[in-house]
Amino acid sequence: MERLVAEFARLPGIGRRTAERLAFHIVKSDSSEALRLAEAVQEVKRSVKHCSVCFNFTDDRLCSICADPRRDASTVMVVEQPRDLIAMEFTGMYRGVYHVLMGRLSPLEGIGPGDLTFAELARRIDDPGLNSRGEVVAELILALNPTLEGDGTGLYVASELKSRKVKITRLARGLATGSRLELANKAVLSDALEERREVQ
Amino acid sequence: MERLVAEFARLPGIGRRTAERLAFHIVKSDSSEALRLAEAVQEVKRSVKHCSVCFNFTDDRLCSICADPRRDASTVMVVEQPRDLIAMEFTGMYRGVYHVLMGRLSPLEGIGPGDLTFAELARRIDDPGLNSRGEVVAELILALNPTLEGDGTGLYVASELKSRKVKITRLARGLATGSRLELANKAVLSDALEERREVQ
Structure with a gap:
């Protein structure tokens, strides 16, 4: 029992009290329900792997995006986590492929470039053969x-890859559509002013 | 009493019940307090005027920004309301001057170009002599x-002024600094993708 509480408490956002409640529920519930949870955990660890090209979650060698011939594989969007990829896919606006860094640089937490999939990204650019259909990465x-940490990670990626013949862009900063100017903070207004665009 | 309730109820965000409570407070409170409120209302209407150049609030002919020789009067930022101007001034990033439209186009509410200070803006561009130190408006x-309404107003201003020799820009749209990509909505991510910039 004590071990189960400790395991639940290790999950993000689950405190000691919640962990005790969950463990108690498992102890009380009938055997088949509890075992189904255990099996689901084992199954997901067995079957969910990372895409060999972009590190998105997949249950195959390539994720569904890298495997899709309609996606433009010459454009690679670099994200921190699979959940960022999901948010972008949800817009339906992006037709390129991805590269998931699996985190961001964080000197305070001791996370350096070696802990991310940065080397694999550099290799995708240097060797087009590593991409799903052998495309050269253009952007x-x-x-x-x-x-702060996202910006730091972006700066690192850009400076390390600047000698390569790849165009590097970043998402725009500014006012969030639907928000109100009078409620925007200083950083947002500064970005919006600095990155202003000419109206055609 | 009925008239006072009606006057309070006319203020934005004040419903009938609140108006009754306020009116009741005035009736109960001592005479000097109530009269101070009346005088303050009269005083503000007497002393607060609009800047003759940019329509910002002022108690003089020119507002403090138009009157400041250190401001770059060749750059004019067009805002809907004085409160937007205050938000932008708070950043300390902007060194140009302003033009307050005193609202936005809203066909549903019957607000057209004639209800805003749009004609005065066009005149400032056509006749530099109307600006505080006679500068030509360059941007x-x-x-x-x-x-939706802010965008519509911007489109109207840009299309009406496009024959003039003035550069027209707009604030950037995109991710709000400090926010999280996974929580950004579709419209924000679309803007951020569309307006992406090259990293130098």
């Missing part, structure tokens, strides 16, 4: 979180 | 709210 879109 | 920055 890299940095789609990292607009935070 | 117009549209800083309208990133909403």
Whole structure:
């Protein structure tokens, strides 16, 4: 029992009290229900792997995006986590492929370039044969979180790859559509002013 | 009493019940307090005027921004309301001057170009003598709210002025600094993707 509580408490957002409640539920519930949970955990660890090209979750060698011949594989969007990829896919606006870094640089947490899939990204650019259909990467879109650590990670990627013949862009910063100017903070207004565009 | 309730109820965000409570408070409170409110209302209407150049609030002919010789009067930021101007001033990033439209186009509410200070804006561009120090307007920055009506107003301003020799820009749209990509909605991500910039 104590071990199960400790395992639940290790999950993100689950405190000691919630862990105890969950463990208690498992103890009380009938055997088949509890075993189905255990099996689902084992199954997901067995079957969910990372795409060998972009590191998105997949249950095959290639993820469904890398395997899709309609996607433009010459444009690669660099994201921190699979959940960022999911948010972008949800817009239906992006037709290129991805590269999931599996985190961001964080000196405070001791996360360096070696802990991310940065080397694999550089290799995709240097050796087109590594991409799903052998395409040359023409544009890299940095789609990292607009935070201090996301910015730092983007700067690192851009400076390390600047000698390569690949165009590097990043997502726009500015006013969020539907928001109100009077409620925008200083950083948002500064970005919006600095990155202003000419109206055609 | 009925008239006072009606006057309070006319204020934005004040319903009939609140108006009754306020009116009741006035009736109960001592005479001097109630009269101070009346005088303050009269005083503000007497002393607060609109800047003759940009329509910002002022108690003089020119507002403090138009009167400041250190401001770059060749760059004019077009905002909907004085409160948007205040938000932008708070950033300390903008060194140009303003033009306050005093609202936005809203066909549903029957607000057309004639209800805004649009004609005065066009005149400032056509006749530099109307500006505070006679400067020619070189750039117009549209800083309208990133909403349907703000966009419509911006489109109208840009299309009406496009024959003039003035550069027209607008504030950037995209991810709000400090936000998280996975929580951004479809419209924000679409803007961020579409307006992406090359990393130098």
